[in-house]
Amino acid sequence: MNKKFDRFAGVAFLLIGILFLIESQKISDSAYGSSVGPKIFPMWLGIVLMALSIRLIYETFKYKTEESKKEKLQYKKFFIIFGSAVLYAFFLEKIGYAVSTFLFLLIAFQTMERGKVVYSVIISAAFSFGVYYLFSEVLGGSLPGFPLF
C-alpha cells in the first residue's frame, strides 16, 4: 500500500467525479418526453465516484504505512523507450509504417541492451518490413506507406 499514491489518486478521482457531475449538467435534455435523459447516468456516476474517492482518502488515514523497500526503477531506460514510442506515434503517418517501426525497434533494442547491433538491425528490419509486406501486400490492409522524397 502506497499512502502517497492512494491519496493522490483519491484526490484525482474526486476531481474527475466533480468534473463529471458539473459537465453532465451541461448535456442538453433529450428531445423526446422521457424523464430519463442522457445526463442522468453520467451524473450518478460522478456522484458515486466522488463518494468512493472520499472513502479512499478516509481509508488512507486508517492504515499504517508499511515501509516498502525502495526498489531501483530503471527510469532512464523507460524514458528513452517511452519517448521514442511517443515519437513513433507522432511520425508513423509522416514517414510511413515500415521506416518508423524499424527505427523505433532499433532504438528500443539497443536501449534494452547495448551491443549486438547487427542482430538488432536484422530483427527490426525483419519485423517492420515483414509486417508491412504481409499486411498491406498479402492481406490487402492499409498502412502508411513509404515516405516520398
Add this chain to the structure above:
Amino acid sequence: MDTLQFLADGFKVAFQWHNILFAFVGVLIGTAVGVLPGIGPMSGVALLIPVTATITSGMPTGDAAASSLILLAGVYYGAMYGGSTTSILLNTPGESSSVVTTLDGYQMAQQGRAGSALSIAAIGSFFAGIVALIGLVLLAEPLSNVAIKFGPAEYFSLMLLGLAAVSGLAGKSMTKALMMTVFGLMLGTIGIDAVSGIARFTYDQPVLYSGLEFLTIAVGLFALGEVIKTILERDEETGSIAKINRVLPTKQDLKDSTVPIVRGSLLGFFIGVLPGAGATLASFFSYTTEKKFSKNPESFGKGNIAGVAGPESANNAASGGAMIPLLTLGIPGSGTTAILMGALIMYNIQPGPLLFDEHPEVAWGLIASMFIGNLMLLVLNMPLVRVFAKIIQTPKKYLLPMIIAISFFGVYAVQYTTFDLFLLLGCGILGYLLSKNDYPVAPLVLALVLGPMIENNMRRALTISNGDFSIFFTKPLSLVFIVAAVAWLLVPLLLKLRGRKVIINEEG
C-alpha cells in the same frame, strides 16, 4: 435432438479448413502466451484482436466473427495449458491461474518427475476442456431460453450483478475496485449517446464522437502496462530449467490423478460459470479440496501429483465455463471474457440469448472448435513440451519492444488515427500505475464494455416505468439479481470484518 443438430452444424463450421487453421494458430499462440511470464491471457487476447480483425476482413460478418472468436478463445484456453509448463519447470507461473501448480509441480520436477507432471497437467486440462464443452452444450440452450424472456430491467440488474461480482473479488481493496468500475463506466459514456443522439463529453473533438475505442484501452492497460512494468523493474533472471526425462506418466501417476482430475474439472467448471470467479480462484479451490480429500495431506507441497492434476484441470474447466455467461447471457464474468465480448461487438454481433438464434454459426462453431482446440493442445503439449519450454528463454530485450510495436500496429490497423496511439501510450502508463498500487484494471475494462449496455437498459426500463426506479425491485428476477449483487459485495466485507482471509481473484 435440436441441440445435437446445432452441434453438428457447429462442427461443420469448425472443420472448415481455415477455421482449423485458426484454432491451431490460436492454441499455439495461447500456449506461448501462457509460457511467457509477463503476458497473460488477457493481454494476449487483446493484442490479437486487431490481427484477426484484419485477417478476417474479407469474410462475411458472421463467418469472420466465428473465425476470430475461434482463434481468440484458443488463445484463452491455450494459455491455461501453457501456464502450467513454466510453473512445473521453472517454479515461475506463466499466469496467475497456475500459481498453485508450482507448489507440487516444481517439487515433482526436482524429483525428476517433470515429464509426468507435465503430461498429467495436459491430460487433466484436456479432460477438463471436454467437461466444460459438455456443460456448455447442455446449459447453453436452456439458459438462453430463460434469458430471452429478460426485459431491460432484468438485464440492467444482471449486468449490475456481473460488475459487482468482478469488483467484489478483484484486488485487495474493494473501494479501489469499485472506483475502477465506476471510472470504466464513465469512460463508456464518452461519445454520442446511442438513445438520444446527443454528444456527451466530446468537446467538439471529432475523434471522440464514436467514443473511446475499447480495444485501445484494453491493450494499453494490460499489454503496455505489463511491458512498462517489466522495463522499469528488472526482475531477476529465472533459474535453470528442470530436465524432462519421460513425457508419459506412469500407471501409478495416472491412477492417482484420475479422481483429482474429475473433481477439479467439475469444480472448475461451476466456478467458471459464476461471474467474477475465474480460473485463478478455481485452481486455488481445487488445490484446497484435493488436500482435504487426500489420505495423506502432508504430502502436498512435496510433489503430490494430485496437487498438479486438480488445479490444472480446474483452471482449464473454468475458462470453458466462463464462456457460458458470455455466450448465453451476454455478460462477461472476467477480464478475458470481457475482451472476447468486445471482439464480438466489434463485429457488430451482440452476445446474449439471441446469439444462438441469429448467429448459430458463431456460438456453435466456437463450442465445436473448443473440442478441436483441446485435442490439438493435448497433441501439441505432450511431445512438444520441450520446445515450448525453450520459449521461456526468449530474451526480454527483443520481446518487450516487439510487444510495443505489435500493439501499435494492432491499434493503428483498426483505428487509423494517431490519437489512438497516444491514448494507447497514456493507458499504458495508467495501467502500470494503477495495477502497481492495487487498483485492479480488469473491472475497468469490463465496465467499459458493459457501460453503454447498462445505461441503455436502465433508460429503457425507466422509460417503461415512467421514471420510477422501483421497477428494478418489483420485477422478481431483477430483485433477485440486485440482492445477489449486493450480497456479493457485502459478504466478503463481512468476512473481512470477522477476520477471515478472503481469496481474491487476480487475473492478469
